[in-house]
Amino acid sequence: xxxxxxVLGEDWAATITGLVLLLLVLAGVIPGWVVP
Amino acid sequence: xAGEEATRQESVEQRTEAAAPAPPRTTxxxxxxxxxxxxxxxxxxxxxxxxxxxxxxxxIGGVVSVIxxxxxxxxxxxxxxxxxxxxxxxxxxxxxxxTEFFIKTGLVLLGASINLxxxxxxxxxxxxxxxxxxxxxxxxxxxxxxxLGLDDKLRALLSTAVSICGVSAAIAAAGAVQAKREQLAYTxxxxxxxxxxxxxxxxxxASGLGLEQAVAGAWIGGNIDxxxxxxxxxxxxxxxxxxLAAIIKSTQxxxxxxxxxxxxxxxxxxxxxxxxxPARSWGRDLWERFPKFVLGxxxxxxxxTVFLASGGSKDAISAVNDLxxxxxxxxxxxxxxxxxxxxxxxxxxxxxxxxxxxxxxNLVVGLGLxxxxxxxxxxxx
Numbered sequence: 001x002x003x004x005x006x007v008l009g010e011d012w013a014a015t016i017t018g019l020v021l022l023l024l025v026l027a028g029v030i031p032g033w034v035v036p
Numbered sequence: 037x038a039g040e041e042a043t044r045q046e047s048v049e050q051r052t053e054a055a056a057p058a059p060p061r062t063t064x065x066x067x068x069x070x071x072x073x074x075x076x077x078x079x080x081x082x083x084x085x086x087x088x089x090x091x092x093x094x095x096i097g098g099v100v101s102v103i104x105x106x107x108x109x110x111x112x113x114x115x116x117x118x119x120x121x122x123x124x125x126x127x128x129x130x131x132x133x134x135t136e137f138f139i140k141t142g143l144v145l146l147g148a149s150i151n152l153x154x155x156x157x158x159x160x161x162x163x164x165x166x167x168x169x170x171x172x173x174x175x176x177x178x179x180x181x182x183x184l185g186l187d188d189k190l191r192a193l194l195s196t197a198v199s200i201c202g203v204s205a206a207i208a209a210a211g212a213v214q215a216k217r218e219q220l221a222y223t224x225x226x227x228x229x230x231x232x233x234x235x236x237x238x239x240x241x242a243s244g245l246g247l248e249q250a251v252a253g254a255w256i257g258g259n260i261d262x263x264x265x266x267x268x269x270x271x272x273x274x275x276x277x278x279x280l281a282a283i284i285k286s287t288q289x290x291x292x293x294x295x296x297x298x299x300x301x302x303x304x305x306x307x308x309x310x311x312x313x314p315a316r317s318w319g320r321d322l323w324e325r326f327p328k329f330v331l332g333x334x335x336x337x338x339x340x341t342v343f344l345a346s347g348g349s350k351d352a353i354s355a356v357n358d359l360x361x362x363x364x365x366x367x368x369x370x371x372x373x374x375x376x377x378x379x380x381x382x383x384x385x386x387x388x389x390x391x392x393x394x395x396x397x398n399l400v401v402g403l404g405l406x407x408x409x410x411x412x413x414x415x416x417x
Contacts, residue, residue, distance in 0.1 A: 018144025
């Protein structure tokens with residue numbers, strides 16, 4: 001079963017995605033007007 | 037990490053696989069599912085932003101003005117579920133309906149809108165509430181399940197799910213006690229069946245009882261089983277209630293590992309009498325079962341607090357909040373799209389009765405603890 005999915009768990013994936021998005025917005029790489 | 041983590045995360049698959057062989061998932065199906073999900077989320081955003089103004093001077097204007105986006109998201113998700121099921125497409129597209137991923141990403145982003153001082157001052161009462169509530173509700177569910185003659189493994193799953201954090205807890209407990217897949221499917225479905233009405237009822241009850249925002253948030257966070265439903269109910273109840281609900285639920289989530297390790301040892305030593313607990317490092321076991329998004333939630337709060345303290349713009353935090361809302365909408369639409377009642381019908385009345393009674397106890401004890409620990413609590417701006 002585990003062979004069907006990536007090694008990175010959903011928990012870690014969500015944590016990294018959330019923090020990366022946060023840093024990109026705070027750094028101004030993602031401007032506020034881009035977010036609908 | 038990979039094996040255990042992957043097993044713990046497979047909420048959707050295990051719920052669906054238990055009933056009947058599901059059609060194979062393909063990359064094309066997942067992409068199509070993602071298109072459906074994003075389209076529904078766009079409709080939710082549109083309704084949330086335009087409907088109150090469009091209906092302002094009409095007979096339904098008063099009702100529409102108090103409806104929050106989780107309501108549109110869940111209802112549209114359920115509607116999409118109905119249509120896709122009728123078309124025989126739902127299972128093929130379900131690879132995209134990742135409630136757990138979307139909700140956890142949304143919660144990490146939510147951390148950025150919570151001042152670190154709020155988390156620090158709420159931590160003590162949150163831990164007390166979590167430990168007392170989990171102990172009472174777990175103990176009651178275990179006892180009642182025994183009185184009604186439920187299998188020990190199903191008792192463990194129901195007790196963990198109703199007292200800690202729903203589907204994730206049930207999956208962790210299923211791994212700990214090596215429960216049957218059908219038992220996990222029953223429990224996971226029961227969690228969702230009970231959580232859906234709670235999303236709407238608890239904010240209404242909190243408002244009817246005149247609860248302060250902090251107390252309402254603590255009640256919602258300690259009561260509703262799934263993290264996604266807690267967030268939906270918190271968002272309906274208000275921003276401060278949402279922040280407290282998220283802190284309380286994250287605290288409960290963090291205790292999941294402790295309960296799972298204790299269950300592993302109890303089943304090995306007492307129920308199955310193997311004579312010794314599995315030869316694993318308990319520290320490693322605790323870390324594997326610890327929900328990592330809680331760390332992300334804390335890190336986001338620290339980053340945003342430092343960012344604002346060093347003169348950062350509040351507009352940037354507003355953009356993060358909009359991004360958080362998008363992920364939460366995706367999660368709430370996914371809840372509706374994933375919903376299934378068949379496993380509950382197959383379970384019979386006893387697990388349903390135990391779960392209902394435990395939910396009642398959780399409701400009453402949770403309200404008492406929330407009022408005791410959070411009355412007068414100040415949420416930092």
